[in-house]
Amino acid sequence: MLSQYFNQDHQLFRQSVRQFIEKEVIPNTEKWETERQIPKSVFKKMGDLGYMGINFSEDYGGMNADLWYSVVFLEEIARSTMGGFSTAVSVHQFMAINHIAKIGSPFLKEKYLAPAIAGEKIAALGITEPNAGSDVSAILTTAVREGDFYVINGSKTFITNGTYGDFITLTCKTNTAAGANGVSLIVVDLDTEGVSRTKLNKMGWHSSDTAEIRFDNVRVPVEHLIGQENAGFYYLMESLQLERLVAAIMAVAGAELSLDLTIQYLHEREAFGKPIAKYQAIRHKIAEMATEVDIAREFVYSTCWKFTQGEVVVKECSMAKLFTSELAKRVADGCLQFFGGFGYIEDYPICRIYRDARVGTIAGGTSEIMKEIIGKIVVDGAAYKKVY
């Protein structure tokens, strides 16, 4: 559909991503969900098609395309019905390597960004720790300078692509006395001596690989520092805008998918002699959910547009993440109800969509934290400046 946001080229790109998902992803759903990870070869296939570096420089193999191509890509991967797959792929591109693309040195771009865009290396982002999730400034992982190396000690948890990823963009304290002003971002190869990884068993997002990672005296060359030492907290806060927008785009697409699958089922399933689509109680509920999804999509698109104009959209991204992740959860629940008992059976995608939607209000910043951020801006009048 053409609009003020999408032109003919975006539409062609949408067709190509959709074909890829239908051919290379959906047929593997059961296998990947059971194996609790997607194969590394999928990253490579997507890299070959240019899907892993949509907004990044052509110098490192990227498409150098506008944000709307990423919106298209995220909407289409979210329609795979596998939250685990779409998360693994989006964390790699939009959360783990974007810091290197923005402020990494030419050395880091050659060594990590280019192979990640090619889909040859898989990236993770390590912020959360067993004792610090929402409160990022409370992280305990340290990176202590020793000559030309950082020596890293600590633990990270819930790390997407953590068990089989090749490298991680790691948040560490380089000054333990400085709170948020002592955080740095450092790239760590996950096969370095002293790194140990344990796979976590999750309620949903089964096809994504999620790990707890320990770092015991891990020695990393100082060239692996991304940007300035002790500026990491501010880089993270800036990039969280995009991260939350990514989550919102996928949440809306996921809710829309729930509705599409359900409406199709409503026409097929009969009760008391007619399709259940004919019952007003059901139609009204669908009408309510469709209204919310359409309104949410428009808000997310307008936030994307502001983002492309270089505006600081901390408030809008937080609102978008809060509203859409809660909406996706509510819509999946409402839709599952209309599948009756079949909604509770694994053979029906709505079952997985419901389970996967649950984590949307937790990962990437909880709903409570989104409200805190919005509250600071709306109630206290807080203002944010651009970091990059």
Ligand SMILES: Cc1cc2nc3c(=O)[nH]c(=O)nc-3n(C[C@H](O)[C@H](O)[C@H](O)COP(=O)(O)OP(=O)(O)OC[C@H]3O[C@@H](n4cnc5c(N)ncnc54)[C@H](O)[C@@H]3O)c2cc1C
């Ligand atoms: C499947 C999955 C994948 C993930 N992937 C990654 C990843 O790749 N990389 C990564 O770094 N992290 C990842 N995370 C971590 C995720 O971002 C955190 O779980 C999230 O930020 C919440 O942190 P926490 O779990 O420590 O909860 P906590 O911070 O301990 O919060 C617990 C509860 O307290 C509430 N709370 C906390 N502070 C406040 C407050 N000030 N006011 C009101 N309520 C508050 C929270 O909202 C929550 O309900 C992932 C998590 C999951 C489940």
